Amino acid sequence: MPGITREEVAHLGRLSRLELKDEELDHFAEQLDVIIGAVARVSEVAGEDVPPTSHALPLTNVMRPDEVRPSLTAAEALSGAPAQEQQRFKVPQILGED
Structure with a gap:
């Protein structure tokens, strides 16, 4: 397999x-050639009997069911807030927008 050329990098x-x-063209040509070679080696390893996967180990969903549970009321949640407005936490403006 021929290496990547300076012209291709340019x-x-x-x-x-x-x-x-x-000097960057030469440097990047060498690096890209190594990367392309590594990808080619990986392609050689994956045979017909190896199924494509996104992870080495099987993953399962570990999220809990979405169920309504008792929680704080708006008044309770805002009771310790230093500032509030329209039943929301009021925070200092950071982006300079109105």
Whole structure:
């Protein structure tokens, strides 16, 4: 498999709107060649008998059922708030918007 060329890296840089220096073209060409080689090796390992997966171990949903349970009323939740407005916590403005 031929390695990635400086011209290909320069083309990728132009597509990405990156200004790459000459030494960066050589450096990135080497790095991308190593990455492409690693991906090719992984592709060789995965055979017909290996099903595609997103995780090495099977995952199960560990979320609890969504059930209504007793909780604080709005007044109880706001009772310790330093400031409140229209049954909500009032916090200082941080973005400078009105």
